[in-house]
Amino acid sequence: MSGPRVRFAPSPTGYFHVGSARTALFNWFVARQSPDGVFLLRIEDTDADRNREEWVDGIVAAMHWLGFDPDEGPFRQTDNTDAHRAAVEDLFRGGYLYPCACTSDEVAQRKGDNKTPGYDGYCRDRDVPRGPTTGLRFRTPREGATIVHDKIRGDVVTENAVIEDFVVARSSGAALFALANVVDDRNDRITHVIRGEEHLPNTPKQILLWEALSTTTGVTVPIPEYAHLPILVNEQRKKLSKRRDPVAVESYRDAGYLPAAILNYLSLLGWSPRGDEEKVPLSVCIEQFRLEDVSHSPAFFDLKKMAHMNGEYIRELSPEDFLAAAAPWVTPWTSKWQPTEGAPPWTQETFDFAVWEAVAPLVQERVALMGEIVPMIEFFFVSEAPFDEAAFDKTIRNDDKARELLSRSLDVFGDCEWTSSSLHAAVVALGETLELNLRKAQAPVRCAVTGKTVGPPLFESLELLGRERTLQRVREALAKAGG
RNA sequence: GGUCCCAUCGUCUAGUGGCCUAGGACAUCACCCUCUCAAGGUGGAGGCACGGGUUCGAAUCCCGUUGGGACUGCCA
Structure with missing residues (x-):
């Protein structure tokens, strides 16, 4: 009996989103609960516009900093394009796919403001020949229903009739997310798909694809358990977006959040440890975490609460650990990593470590973020008092x-x-x-x-x-x- | 518009039919401590969206209403 195989599958965006961090964390919990659990990292980079090698490095680095390195990977979805294309051909041969020459404008125009869901099936029975301008759509069953057995939400039933004939392959022949994702999950023998709630609507499509693939390839891989995590929202109750909201984990590192505090706070979004204590070590989370206990409703990402928790973590650091943790801000010349902004107004020459070491315990109980240290001790190390x-x-x-x-x-x-x-x-x-x-x-x-x-x-x-x-x-x- | 998801203090949550006079945490207010600011301590205010059922009994189960959200791309 082998353990769970979970995957974290972000698309590269140039920074590490806190929502992604929470998703990764919950996946990681599940993997770590079994001695032979596997946590796999797969970069979903099939969109050429979002495919930069340094972005992959950024994800790996951020995850490493937070403390969860993948057991397998990082893999790149683009490394599997052959398998994706083969799957497209299998499905096409099996009659699951049909060419469609409609542009998105045409689809939208025909749709007008009537109630037809998504694509109207215009090319479904037109025998459009495959060509360089035809994408491939899935011939969704008109009868029956598809059920997602969601570990968090229970059974989610979708009538197949309301699932549009979605595009599976670009005119270029390349598979789109829905298929590529399924093919990779099959190949990677993923047992639990734990992802954001925004994926719930396309899960029935993916189940349909999964079953079709099992039929056409003759290789039956059990459909994974699904678990759709509630999304993280801002004060306006909208999904956290990089445009409006500060979501980059890297920026929290800059501000002086500790990984343990971030992880502990994130673990509380949609879940909670038993008992009245919220500040709990990761080991306890791993031990107690159950997908069935994850809440169903969106969670507000509350920076104030995370900052408070960070202060608690700072205060429990030993004096030596506090000095070490503060080094990137206080003595950046001794640190391999420094925050991107906020270099101190002093230099190695004007700095006096003995003074810092002496005052550090007084500072330690006054800051919530490492970044708050500099303005607090600045007056020691500059020539004139920095007057307000x-x-x-x-x-x-x-x-x-x-x-x-x-x-x-x-x-x-x-x-x-x-x-x-x-x-x-x-x-x-x-x-x-x-x-x-x-x-x-x-x-x-x-x-x-x-x-x-x-x-x-x-x-x-x-x-x-x-x-x-x-x-x-x-x-x-x-x-x-x-x- | 359509499909789907969701609904306990301002916020994150505990609660799985009687243990609920609804518990904890952040935020907030007061007091204590105190050289400032924090930290810490004590205490307070604050919630089951609404309406119907089911039941001896409902925050908990069912239906509806209202409200919010996600999705609706040859993005992931």
Whole structure:
């Protein structure tokens, strides 16, 4: 008894779509549930317009980054064109196909606004000779019904009479998706077809093709189990589209999402682990996943929730792992991979690893995305405080007490012990002289030194920044405010 | 238009006829913690689309209505 053979069959598009990632993930779950399960990657590149070798590399790379390398593949559908053409001939000889010379314009025109579904069967009985301008259509049975035994949705019955005579082969002789896909699934001995719901309407056609192929070739391959996953939608409840929605997995990598967080979040779209805990390791998903439990309705891809989960994953990293994970953003010169945008405003020369290492634990519990680290620690590694002008105006320029406090801080900071606790006490005392509580008193100092109103804990930051640079920044802020 | 799919808090979901006073998570609000911001903790508000059945009993089963979506290509 051999295990399940599943396939992930994306068409190359130049980036890796999150919806595809979710589909791949669920396929992968099924494969990993059996010791001898096979997860196969097949690139459906039969459309010449979408066939670029680097796009294939992109898919493979993205999948590798996410953590699921295929057990077999990547295969390319175009490598099987001979088999596809042979299948076309088999079907034609078997009488399942007929030539059609209609252009799509003609079909649409005849259709007008009547209720005929799709193609009207115009050439079905016209004995149109095969030629360079004739495609081949499938002679759909007029009687009976085709049933998709969907693992998720149950039996989906389609009357054959409403299935149009769909095109199977181009005038060039090349097989179209519906056939090529079936031929490859047969050859690859696929046992479970797990794909997006958008494929549900053409599944009856593929079952018809599958049966016809078994008849004409004399090779009967069991029809696979089908499972159609609910699609992922945007806020408008429309299918996620690359035009409007941020869907590229690569862009999430750039932003600083961790693979484990992405996968965990994706696993929750249409499915959920048992119990009340949503943050679960992949091993638990593999153990518990069942196609029968996948929900039927579309799921909104909620970036906020994924970001929150990413924060949880970041926080549970060990200090070493956090440093390593942050390297592409913080110390890109040490990292093989860097995000495509957002290089830090510092260089290897102006950077101080000891400072970063010391402040990292404080940062780790404050970010949800790795990309948020840079603006948070920027002030350590650039020559002048990176001022947020609005914050400066509010907390320093337009606040007399704040400027007075900064003036007085020069003396205090000049000779107090340079530790976070002493600095803390110093600012408290300073505030008292001006009747400011610590909340109020720390604000101008923070802004003067870091340029911002928010950031890592101030006194630890001052300690790490050092006495001289702190004094320098307070002076600069005072000068800037004095105008 | 046609075919098909779908319908539990704003969102993702648990729920498979009594355990439901419908549970969890994100988001949101309040409070606690607190040097800012987060994180964390506690608590609150918030949902079974509607109408009929079936049943002693329905979020759960059936029918209809309404609403949403996918598909409708010599794309995949």
